[in-house]
Amino acid sequence: MTRIAVGGFLHETNTFAPTKATYDDFVHGGGWPAMAFGPDVLKTMRNINVGLAGFVEQAEARGWEMVPTISCGASPSAHVTEDAYERIVKVMIDGIKAAGPLDAVYLDLHGAMVTEHLDDGEGEILARVRQVIGKDLPLVVSLDLHANVTPEMVEHADALIAYRTYPHVDMADTGRAAAKHLELLLTTKQKFAKAFRQLPFLIPLSWQCSNDQPTKGIYQKLAALEDDAVPTLSFAPGFPAADFAHCGPSVFAYGATQADADAAADTVAALIESHEDDFDGRIFTPDEGVRHAMELAKTANRPIVIADTQDNPGAGGDSDTTGMLRALVRNSASRAATGVIYDPVSAKAAHEAGVGATVTLALGGKSGIPGDAPYQETFVVEQLSDGQFVAPGPYYGGRDMDMGPSACLRIGDVRVVVSSHKAQLADQAMYRYVGIEPTEQAILVNKSSVHFRADFEPIAEQLLICAAPGAMPADTATLPWTRLRPGIRIKPNGAAFAPANTLRSTG
Structure with missing residues (x-):
């Protein structure tokens, strides 16, 4: 029987927010299900709109045996405390270590976690998983549409697959898509080539909505590009409130060849850049x-x-x-x-x-x-x-x-x-x-x-x-950025970020 270790750890970090995420916040869950361990994970993750729940459904339909580790999430906030992160990741990694022979690992992560001690919470999780399972075992991850994807995340995972709707009505569907892609990896025993592109401007949350243009049309065209040569392709508009180098939108593609992956990623990246003027709209006082x-x-x-x-x-x-x-x-x-x-x-x-x-x-x-x-x-x-x-x-x-x-x-x-x-x-x-x-x-x-x-x-x-006073400005250019990658525009058609400069909105 195919044996898959599974787990989930979700947090969207606004580094400018007033309150940090503690271990107790993950125990309670906020809008997420309460923290669950071992077999309780499979009891909790059923018939709800969460990536791990969608994966569990598909894994059972395929007759896979799942080895659950931990599942938890907390309401978005400022940094995850070091204590919370290390306690939760230890349970996840120890569970994978103790699982016995495995055929693959699936994790449901957010992709925009910043902790008190790490800029790239998910990249570190995936690096630690790789240390346990080695470089050959498939590792597939579902991500939030607001993931700030990093090169390290792309490097360590065999596939990252992001939601395509905001509002996120397809979280469970993304878990199902991850199961489908994992089945492809297990059946073909082949790795797919990876392509990763970071976009040159931040996209404010209000204009990321997939019910409206241009985002709706971008996702429609993205889906049409998937085929046997490019089995999965994602666009993550990013979470534009995390002050570190890899904050921002990205595209990541997996192809039968490197040329296939590159062509798909370049096509979507160019499409997004062509709509820079459209990622804006009216905000009232x-x-x-x-x-x-x-x-x-x-x-x-x-x-x-x-x-x-x-x-x-x-x-x-x-x-x-x-x-x-x-x-x-x-x-x-x-x-x-x-x-x-x-x-x-x-x-x-x-x-x-x-x-x-x-x-x-x-x-x-x-x-x-x-x-x-x-x-x-x-x-x-x-x-x-x-x-x-x-x-x-x-x-x-x-x-x-x-x-x-x-x-x-x-x-x-x-x-x-x-x-x-x-x-x-x-x-x-x-x-x-x-x-x-x-x-x-x-x-x-x-x-x-x-x-x-x-x-x-x-x-x-x-x-x-x-836009009343609050921790998440509708205009990303008003945030006091200090650590973005040089050159990224801090809003569509906005000023380019330059370290140590005081930046102001261009309108």
């Missing part, structure tokens, strides 16, 4: 966005949905800034809701006060973001929850969620979801669990950049993007 939404709502039959993109906990924000809430209240928005504001202290106070009570709180604003502060106001407690629910939408894909003690607070005709754990608001259930029906609201403000679109686009009249 909080007041502009709220007022525009209120005007649109007068004739809309469905909610106007606003992305509070700069406090996206899916990109390293703490999900507690108050700029958009203030704008809703300041402009007297009605039938409006926003979430999720992460504030365990306020959630506890709401639970102690009880449903129907009024509470005066210093809500949110505790992560020290410039231009933000706690919102000192009196709220009505409308509903309470223990935070346990299922998120059935296409992004979370049926995951069990644990937001901890939570509340729906109301101020005027604005309702706020307040939680004790943070996760990106990318599912309608994240309103419903505290009694807010999202389809009945005129305006919804989601702490998310793009993932919310998977579940909210079908119910939205229109989508807007707002």
Whole structure:
């Protein structure tokens, strides 16, 4: 029987974010399943939208025996602590060492992990795996679309395969694709040639969405290039908030010959570069966005949905800034809701006060973001929850969620979801669990950049993007870069990075 060691370790690191990822964050998981070890990995990784779950399904269908090591993830944040990284990787590597005879290794990684002691968390994981299994055993990896792929990752893996959708509705599909490619490696007993291209400009998150052009068309053309000569081809737009040399978009191809791989990678890279002008769009200030939404709502039959993109906990924000809430209240928005504001202290106070009570709180604003502060106001407690629910939408894909003690607070005709754990608001259930029906609201403000679109686009009249103070600037040129590779443009058509220079946006 074919024996495959499997594991997963996922973190997207915003090196400019306020809070690091500790071991306990991976134990809990945030929006990811809780940490699992050994056989429990195979129990957890079933029928959910995660790369490892898709691989497990396909491995079982092929009759492969899996040797599970560890699976875990944590909400995007600043650096993974050295303690967390080394403890988790030790379990993974020790599990592979102890597995006995193996035919291959599959790992579900993110591709944009930076730790307190390593710029390239995944490159180091793959190097350590290679030390254990040798250079000949197949090693296949699924990656997030936002991976900042490094030469070391390409060197150590036989194949890196990235998601193709943002919102990431194809995470499990990417695990299935990894199983298919691994089967090809095991059947042919041949290595594929590799080609790797790094692109010359950073792409802001909001314009990476695969529902829109140009990204949608790029992925369509990429898929059409795959064939027997190039069995897998990936474009990772990158996570543009990691201050190290290999941050940025990349293309990686695997071909029957080096010429096949090079031709495919060059074709896709040239296509992406030709669309540099298109990776940009309109961003509203909080007041502009709220007022525009209120005007649109007068004739809309469905909610106007606003992305509070700069406090996206899916990109390293703490999900507690108050700029958009203030704008809703300041402009007297009605039938409006926003979430999720992460504030365990306020959630506890709401639970102690009880449903129907009024509470005066210093809500949110505790992560020290410039231009933000706690919102000192009196709220009505409308509903309470223990935070346990299922998120059935296409992004979370049926995951069990644990937001901890939570509340729906109301101020005027604005309702706020307040939680004790943070996760990106990318599912309608994240309103419903505290009694807010999202389809009945005129305006919804989601702490998310793009993932919310998977579940909210079908119910939205229109989508807007707002930039209130937060840890993940919508304009990548405003970040205080110090360690990018020289020459990469810090936004589409922006200034080229030069070490030790103070860079400013070109517009």
